[in-house]
Amino acid sequence: MTVHTTRSTLTAAVSLLVLGLAGCSSTQGGEPEPNTGRQTISAASDPLHIDQPKNLAGLTAPCQLLTPQQLQELGAGASEQDKSEWGQAACRWRNQQLAIKVSPDTVQGQGLDYTAKIYGDGSGNPNAQVSGYPAVHGGVNDLRCNVFVGVSDKQVLSVSFTTGSEGRSNPEYADPCAMADKVAGLVLSNLPPA
Template sequence: MATWFVVAALGGSERTIPGQPAPVANDPFRIERPKNLRAISDPCQLLSPQQRDQLASLPAGVPEPTPWGQQACRWRNQQLTVSISPDTVQGQGLRYTAKVVADGEPTAAVAGYPALHYGISSGSCGTFVGTSDTELVLVSFQAGSEGRNNPEYANPCVVSDKIAEMVLANLPPA
């Protein structure tokens, strides 16, 4: 009988979870440096004022609910809209999300963390990034009415990945 181990998100201890594959070196979902997404309880603090200035001088964020019952944050101006939605409550991580929105595999990487792109259209993209085996953050970008012709927004997934990298830089290690 096979034994399945998963590294716990906090503390680094191993525990058995039936049905979960053991992390291996070539696992595309492996997160070598987990982040503590729970450390920042206010999602509007996931971007610093300096980072918001880099993103077309975004105003203060507005909290909004997520479908999973956790708070997200949305920033909006005429150039762009950014929404950041942490998921520390469902406990399913990026592996499950990949089964739902992709072909079961990460489609990108952000600063060495496995990621998925979804909802890609002209001017918008969402990037899910695994921050631990059980947690993830979703960064959604959409070009605004005055940003549609901005060449920096030509590839919206590049922009959502850049913003996701900013969020990762603000998270402490798990």
């Protein structure tokens, strides 16, 4: 009788322990899901998740993000070293037709989260796409547009396009966000996978 009571008590205790653990963690495929700080959203439904990340971290010269052929196609001027708002090296090309600034962000580690909350669609999601990558347009007016493209979950490519004084008659520059997206797409085509 004592063995049976002890066995019943042990079985009940193990059952409670298993139920308690099951209530504390969710699993997928037998592995506990890590707490990322985001709401639990599958990667497929998270608009900020990057399925095929690119690598900006290995860059040492942002002025080489566009090839000479691409710069000629864009009608860009000579390159100038610059700095981004977050202190990282950037590059600028400008002439009387246009100004382009390309700024990689590999230091802040926020991906598009912060930018999407400020400039996104109102719900913290991207409001654009560039070559299949989530993007956010910000600082938009008749002559200027910034596009921020998530190239990985933590890295962002920022491209600014501004129409110059002699570029206002160019119909291609009538939509500065389309031009910013075009430049960002060219840069993306040059980036290696992560």
